[in-house]
Amino acid sequence: MRVDFIVQGLVEGLLVSSGGEAVIPVEQTTSILVRKVDHMPRFMRFGMYVLLVLFDLYGVLRNGRRFRSQSVEQKRKRIEEWSRSPLGPCRDMVEFFRKMGTFVCWSLLEEE
Amino acid sequence: MRRLHCEVLVVGSGPGGSTSAWMYAESGKDVMLVEEGRNLAVNSSEDHSLQQMDEKWRSGGVTAALGSPKVTYIEGKCVGGASESNAGLYHPPLSDGLEAWARDFQIADFGADELAPHLAAVVQEIGVSKRPFAYSPASQALACGSEAMGWKWTEIERFWRYSQRDDGGWDGHRRSMSETLIPKAIAAGCRLQSDTRVDRLLRRGGRAVGAIAFVRREDGSEEKIQIDFERVVVCAGAVQTPRLLRKSGWIHNIGNSLTMNPMVRIVARFPERVNVPSFGVPVVQIEEFKPTMTIGCSYSAPPHLAMWLEGAADDVRRKLEDWHNLAVFYVKVCGRGRGSVRTMPIFGDSLVRYKTHADDFAHLGEGLFRLASALFAAGATEVHSPLPGMPHLKESSQAERLRRILTPQNSSLSAIHLHSTVPMGENPDVCAADSHGRLFGAENVTVNDSSLLPTSPGVNPQGTILAIARRNILRILDA
Ligand SMILES: Cc1cc2nc3c(=O)[nH]c(=O)nc-3n(C[C@H](O)[C@H](O)[C@H](O)COP(=O)(O)OP(=O)(O)OC[C@H]3O[C@@H](n4cnc5c(N)ncnc54)[C@H](O)[C@@H]3O)c2cc1C
Secondary structure, eight states: OOOOOHHHHHHHOOOOOOHHHEEEHHHHHHHHHHHHHSSHHHHHHHHHHHHHHHHHHHHHHHHHGGGGGGGGGHHHHHHHHHOOSSSHHHHEEEHHHHHHHHHHHHHHHHHO | EEEEEOOOOOOSSSSSHHHHHHHHHHHOOEEEESSBBOOOOOSSSSSTHHHHHHHBBGGOOOOBBBBOEEEEEEEBBTTTTTTTTTTEEEOOOHHHHHHHHHHHHHHHTSSSSHHHHHHHHHHHOOOOOOSOOOOOOHHHHHHHHHHHHHHOOEEEESSEEEEEEETTTTEEEEEGGTTTTTHHHTTOEEEEOOSEEEEEEETTTTTEEEHHHHHEEETTTEEEEEEEESSSEOSSSHHHHHHHHHHHTOTTOOOOEEEEEEEEEEEESSSSSOOOTTTOOOOOOOOOOTTEEEEOOOOOOOHHHHSSOOHHHHHHHHHHGGGGEEEEEEEEEEEOOOEEEEOTTTTSEEEEEOOOHHHHHHHHHHHHHHHHHHHHHTTTTTEEESTSSSOOOOOOGGGGGGGGGOOOOOOEEEEEEEEEESSSOOOOOTTSSSSTTTTTTOOOOEEOGGGEEEESSSSSSSHHHHHHHHHOOOOHHHH
8 A cells, every 4th residue: 555645745744834945855755754664563554554544534524635635734734633633643643754754854954 | 494503592682692692602602693683884874864773773763662652662673783873871780779689589699799790891891981082062061050950960981982083083983792792702603693583482391492583685585494502592682582482482471571761852952052063972961860860962963953843844944053052952761660572463563562650750850850950050041842832941940840741641752771571580470580591481591681680770771781691691601
């Protein structure tokens, strides 16, 4: 199953600033994050895939389109909602992509 | 199926495994040291870089103990284990802690006096030194803040060697296992078999007679092999050792009492430069509150700082504009919580669970309060909250807020020191191995790594693990 588009959406929603100028390596960050997910212990990877798919579908529930197809502004809102979720795994998922995504993105920018 | 033979099989090449392999090889035994990870040069990647995470840490560094909250942790996975990527901070064990282990777990011939010659030998063999040049400015700030608060601080020695360049600057060399004990073991005849995962031990009655292992080939496929031996020493680290033993049918008191040192980090801003490109590993720790809590400074390169600074790219970029004025600090507590290691049904991975003790939240909060107080005393102008969305602290009177800030729901904890999954001693209620690591119920199986430490030592554990490993093998060889 491919989750790249959902992860890319998370990278955009978490790291791309609204009206900002900073150019960030969205695609490279996404592919490294997908690799990170693939290196997780199998049960964590399975859990992460399930969460990502649910998150994508949560978008449909909220405004009729999957998360991956929403505007960056809407993506930010969906992420914000999950980061405040009463459910630990939802918050953990957002925290993982926020922290790891930031680390990956700034490691790539430093290399440049 | 290919079959290999040896007298002594050592599983895992971290500090415990390297010590065991070296000492058995020196005694003339035919030793094979088997390591699941790759055989890489100590400096094959930059410290705490993405490449290092992929190359030298299990699951790329993304592993977590489930619980409320979950605790992310790191396990080394390469020849040399975690010694290849750790900070190499050397802290001798605390005498009171050793006496408590001897008493509570009924460990024979054990205590500060008994361990002292082994610690001395380890320090001599591997090499420990202080930094021959000034601390990083962030470490200086922590030391200065600690003094202002009237608290003791110390410079921690490291398993490190320094050499001076022609231009007067210094180069540091990590004294990891691949640089020290493993070459010695190989010189004494030990065979090193990397990229090989021991899947389970084969039992005949109370004896282990062989191991089923998988060798990873260049193309990613695996070859199944059998290794026959007379004795096996399991040193796969505090998570993989209990997993392997349980999978092989030994379960008594194994994997039931995991301990760790949960940690939180915060960023502080200073009016002057505290961060430099060659920042390295900060070596100053506040001594005053050990072993309950250790306060220190962390890796603070811009990608690490970015992780702890909130916001989208433009925000982070703005905050990082004066990254020279920012540094990351940590509070680590001697965890009172307990956890377990099992194998996850269906998936086959290690399932690690950990219940953080209420006292640990209290100690972490108290530690954050003390850390922030010391940082403000050292001149910090801003201390970031450890929780997203909370306003940053601007003056020391606000540090009080940190005391009760952490709850099971909001905390983001991590750990790098894991132990106690096969506690040693003669107390049958809690111990899984005897006073020298010999597994109960198994004639020829010894455990000799971080799993043996009965509880969390409260200080950097590598020195203690090495000394105990040396003590145990000498005793077993004597017997
Ligand atoms: C990032 C980091 C920083 C640290 N900093 C410090 C510090 O500054 N000072 C300090 O004192 N301590 C530090 N530590 C802790 C210290 O490194 C560990 O306590 C110590 O390495 C544990 O030694 P060990 O022998 O138990 O096993 P490990 O070092 O965990 O090594 C176990 C080895 O066994 C291998 N293995 C596992 N399962 C199998 C299998 N089935 N078959 C074959 N091989 C297997 C693994 O791949 C691994 O290489 C740090 C740890 C980390 C992760």
